[in-house]
Amino acid sequence: LLIGSEGTLGIITELTVRLFPVPESIRAAVATFPTIQSACETVIEAIQSGLSLARIELLDAVQIGAINAYSKLTLAEAPTLFIELHGSCEGTAAELSRLAELAEGHGGTGLSHASGEPERRQLWKARHDAFLAVRAAWPGREALVTDVCVPISKLARCVAETEADIRRHGLTAPIVGHVGDGNFHAIVLFNPANPAELEAVAQFAARLADRAIGLDGTCTGEHGIGQGKRSALVNEAGAGLEVMRQIKKALDPAGILNPGKML
Amino acid sequence: LLIGSEGTLGIITELTVRLFPVPESIRAAVATFPTIQSACETVIEAIQSGLSLARIELLDAVQIGAINAYSKLTLAEAPTLFIELHGSCEGTAAELSRLAELAEGHGGTGLSHASGEPERRQLWKARHDAFLAVRAAWPGREALVTDVCVPISKLARCVAETEADIRRHGLTAPIVGHVGDGNFHAIVLFNPANPAELEAVAQFAARLADRAIGLDGTCTGEHGIGQGKRSALVNEAGAGLEVMRQIKKALDPAGILNPGKML
Numbered sequence: 103l104l105i106g107s108e109g110t111l112g113i114i115t116e117l118t119v120r121l122f123p124v125p126e127s128i129r130a131a132v133a134t135f136p137t138i139q140s141a142c143e144t145v146i147e148a149i150q151s152g153l154s155l156a157r158i159e160l161l162d163a164v165q166i167g168a169i170n171a172y173s174k175l176t177l178a179e180a181p182t183l184f185i186e187l188h189g190s191c192e193g194t195a196a197e198l199s200r201l202a203e204l205a206e207g208h209g210g211t212g213l214s215h216a217s218g219e220p221e222r223r224q225l226w227k228a229r230h231d232a233f234l235a236v237r238a239a240w241p242g243r244e245a246l247v248t249d250v251c252v253p254i255s256k257l258a259r260c261v262a263e264t265e266a267d268i269r270r271h272g273l274t275a276p277i278v279g280h281v282g283d284g285n286f287h288a289i290v291l292f293n294p295a296n297p298a299e300l301e302a303v304a305q306f307a308a309r310l311a312d313r314a315i316g317l318d319g320t321c322t323g324e325h326g327i328g329q330g331k332r333s334a335l336v337n338e339a340g341a342g343l344e345v346m347r348q349i350k351k352a353l354d355p356a357g358i359l360n361p362g363k364m365l
Numbered sequence: 366l367l368i369g370s371e372g373t374l375g376i377i378t379e380l381t382v383r384l385f386p387v388p389e390s391i392r393a394a395v396a397t398f399p400t401i402q403s404a405c406e407t408v409i410e411a412i413q414s415g416l417s418l419a420r421i422e423l424l425d426a427v428q429i430g431a432i433n434a435y436s437k438l439t440l441a442e443a444p445t446l447f448i449e450l451h452g453s454c455e456g457t458a459a460e461l462s463r464l465a466e467l468a469e470g471h472g473g474t475g476l477s478h479a480s481g482e483p484e485r486r487q488l489w490k491a492r493h494d495a496f497l498a499v500r501a502a503w504p505g506r507e508a509l510v511t512d513v514c515v516p517i518s519k520l521a522r523c524v525a526e527t528e529a530d531i532r533r534h535g536l537t538a539p540i541v542g543h544v545g546d547g548n549f550h551a552i553v554l555f556n557p558a559n560p561a562e563l564e565a566v567a568q569f570a571a572r573l574a575d576r577a578i579g580l581d582g583t584c585t586g587e588h589g590i591g592q593g594k595r596s597a598l599v600n601e602a603g604a605g606l607e608v609m610r611q612i613k614k615a616l617d618p619a620g621i622l623n624p625g626k627m628l
Contacts, residue, residue: 103366103612123415152386154417154452189417190463193456200453345616349366352615353608 103349108326109360111353125188128156129198130222133210135181138162138265138277140208142258144183145281147204149254153197157186158282159229162265165236165276165289172235173228183210183281184229186222232278236289240274243291248307250314251285251323260317261286264310273306285323312337327364335364366612371589372623374616388451391419392461393485396473398444401425401528401540403471405521407446408544410467412517416460420449421545422492425528428499428539428552435498436491441475446544447492448476449485495541499552503537506554511570514548515582523580524549527573536569548586575600590627598627 104111135141141160148155161169161182170177185201187194202213217225228235236245252260261277268275268288279286290306292299311321311334321327321334336343353359367374398404401423408421424432424445433440448464450457465476480488491498499508515523524540531538531551542549553569555562574584574597584590584597599606616622 123413125415150386152388152451188415189452190456190459192459193453196453196455348615349612352611 108328108364110350110364112359125156125190127191127194128186128188128222129194130184130186130217130225131198131201131213132177132217132225133183133185133202133205133213134178135183135205136209137262138181139258139262140210141181141183142261142281144201144205144208144210146254146257147207148201149282151200151204153201154187154189154193155185155282156188157184157226158280159184160261160277160279160281160286161229161232162277164274165232165278168235168239168276169228169232172238173224173231175224175228178212184225185213186226229278232276233289236276236291240291242293243274244294246290246292246303246307247287247325248290248310249279249285249287249323249325250310250319250321251283252314252317252319254282254284256317256319257281257284257286260313260319263313264288267306267309267313271302271306273302275306280323283323284319308334329363332364371591371627373613373627375622388419388453390454390457391449391451391485392457393447393449393480393488394461394464394476395440395480395488396446396448396465396468396476397441398446398468399472400525401444402521402525403473404444404446405524405544407464407468407471407473409517409520410470411464412545414463414467416464417450417452417456418448418545419451420447420489421543422447423524423540423542423544423549424492424495425540427537428495428541431498431502431539432491432495435501436487436494438487438491446473447488449489492541495539496552499539499554503554505556506537507557509553509555509566509570510550510588511553511573512542512548512550512586512588513573513577513582513584514546514586515577515580517545517547519580519582520544520547520549523576523582526576527551530569530572530576534565534569536565538569543586546586547582550588571597592626595627 104114145158161184163179163181166177166182167179169175170179187197189197205213233247264277273290275288275290277286277288288310290303292303294300311331315321315338321331321338327335339346367377404423411418424447426442426444429440429445430442432438450460452460461476468476496510527540536553538551538553540549540551551573553566555566557563574594578584578601584594584601590598602609
């Protein structure tokens, strides 16, 4: 109950964490695809095949361009998956070749060779620096990072419609995402001194949230509701919002926990 | 919030289920151990090694005796693990030999050969019939099935202390459990016409719940609080019970949802 409540029901002062062992084998790989859709279809098939994907990150061509410049890499500027498999040595080897077959079925290339440990670290460093890379590529512009999450079966459609939306409105918004969970982010660039751009970014974020909700998803995968997505929460939770309000009132009768937020 | 509320906060009328694919390879195996403790230690090490155990069931010698008679099997009457691994063909083969090494380190035997599909089905049929086997082995006696769950690191200790308790009080109570989750069951036999036996069974169940709570576990893993474990819930939840009461009152002000239960 508390995990998703964003501080509105109490403050977590102590946590017990579950530890997972370091796997015997960790293999990373990069695959390049002709379209965002073909990359997403590969992710869907990999998950439906039961492959033990520890990480599977989607980056669009614009994001890869920024990463190449910032992290001094030479990746093909096309829709790309960064992948990591965990398991036994035999297991990850077998799963990587299965994954290569699936990717090839969608025109994907590059999965035939797994990265060594230095390349693996370089890859994830570059992924972690994706936001910095975008900021560096468009100096002087601000960035709004927004995220949504949809059922994995709707992921390809949601990402493709979002890309079309970005093009249609002439926005610059690299897409990155933890697509194994159906979760992806758009980093929307804008000039904060230009009210028309500010409005366009807000409208885009609202359309993205509505699109995800319309596809049985949620208006935020990991960033949270906060204050910015309160109206999206109304659309998403509907009558459930009243139940949330009752619980809020029961646990915080004085309204002192994260006051004025969300509910 | 609703999943664990046992009907006290509402009735679930619609569910969306997540489907998991049938794995490429499913391997089952049986291992026999000198003691319950050595079987539990093997489970702990297997989980800490990151093996992808799909099922791992512990059965004590008394339970195996009942199962042999009921399901016409010839298993060694000793503490036993029924195991199932899911994954790729290469992955499950590698993990099964790893598991055999771990078991041998604790005096376990029998894991060198995986069962074929007919043996696998026979094994799980026998496990599902464990309760029927116990009823058949002690005709005319009633059985109370109670369960607890503890952190995996405390499992061996909890089961060993429970076995000692059973012996000390002269009870008949086969133990079976989904030990991969730290969850196990005792099937306590008694003559319903004998008040002293009824009292002894209730006392045993209360001691088992207290033992699990004392080991940072819970008084029930899957059977639920219901009415029988209300006092154990008080011990376990402490001040948290008041929070539960507030939520109950907020969502069920008229007290019509599973009235009179738990809170």
